[in-house]
Amino acid sequence: EIVMTQSPDTLSVSPGERATLSCRASQSVSSNLAWYQQKTGQAPRLLIYTASTRATGIPARFSGSGSGTEFTLTISSLQSEDFAVYYCQQYNNWPFTFGGGTKVEIK
Amino acid sequence: EVQLVESGGGLAQPGGSLRLSCAASGFTFTSYAMTWVRQAPGKGLEWVSSITGSGDSTYYAESVKGRFTISRDNSKNTLYLQMNSLRAEDTAVYYCAKNGNYYDSGAYYPRYYFHYWGQGTLVTVSS
Numbered sequence: 587e588i589v590m591t592q593s594p595d596t597l598s599v600s601p602g603e604r605a606t607l608s609c610r611a612s613q614s615v616s617s618n619l620a621w622y623q624q625k626t627g628q629a630p631r632l633l634i635y636t637a638s639t640r641a642t643g644i645p646a647r648f649s650g651s652g653s654g655t656e657f658t659l660t661i662s663s664l665q666s667e668d669f670a671v672y673y674c675q676q677y678n679n680w681p682f683t684f685g686g687g688t689k690v691e692i693k
Numbered sequence: 694e695v696q697l698v699e700s701g702g703g704l705a706q707p708g709g710s711l712r713l714s715c716a717a718s719g720f721t722f723t724s725y726a727m728t729w730v731r732q733a734p735g736k737g738l739e740w741v742s743s744i745t746g747s748g749d750s751t752y753y754a755e756s757v758k759g760r761f762t763i764s765r766d767n768s769k770n771t772l773y774l775q776m777n778s779l780r781a782e783d784t785a786v787y788y789c790a791k792n793g794n795y796y797d798s799g800a801y802y803p804r805y806y807f808h809y810w811g812q813g814t815l816v817t818v819s820s
Binding site for chain 2: 622673685
C-alpha cells in the first residue's frame, strides 16, 4: 500500500498570503495525484487532478505541481473561504490512498 | 448538474448489516465508475470500494473485503453498498463519489480520483 504523508499538519496563514502544502508518496505515483478541500460539515470537493489540472470551477489561485513522490498544492492568495482541510490522494495503485490532511487556519 | 444523494445510514449493532444507496442524476450514469469513501468521526478520508461503469469490475479496501459488497443498478441510476458483519470501526460518514475519466483512442476509461461527492450518510455501529 502506498502511504501518503502530508505536511504540515496545520498551517496558520493570514488572508491574502500564500499557502504551500506538501504531499509525499512512499513510492512513485507518477502524476496520478489529486487534491481535495473539505470544509467543516461538508463533503470533500475536488480541486486538482493529474497533479496539476484544476477541476471545473476551481479558481486560478489554486495550483498543483510535482510528480513521482513529491507534490505541492499552492494557494496564491488565501481568501476567507479557503480555510479548510486539504487532502491529497494517489490513484496510481490500488488501494487508492489519502494523506492525513493539512488544516489551513486563520493566523 | 451532477447530484449524488446517499441514504440508508443509521444505527446498527456489531455483526449487523446495512445497505447504503446513492441516487445519481445529471450525468450518464453507465459511463462512469463510482466509489464509496468513508470518514470516521474527526478522522481523515478512507477509500472503501469502487465499481466500473458496467459493474463488471469491483475493488475493495482490505479493511472491508469479504464483508462489504458494492453494486449498481444502471437502470435506476443507483449505487449500493451492502455492509455485513459490521464492526465498531466501520462507524463513519459514507460518501458516494463519481469517478473521473479520460479519453483515449475513441473510448473513455475510468480514473480513480473523485470528481463529485454526495453529502454523505452516517453509519454508527454500536450496541
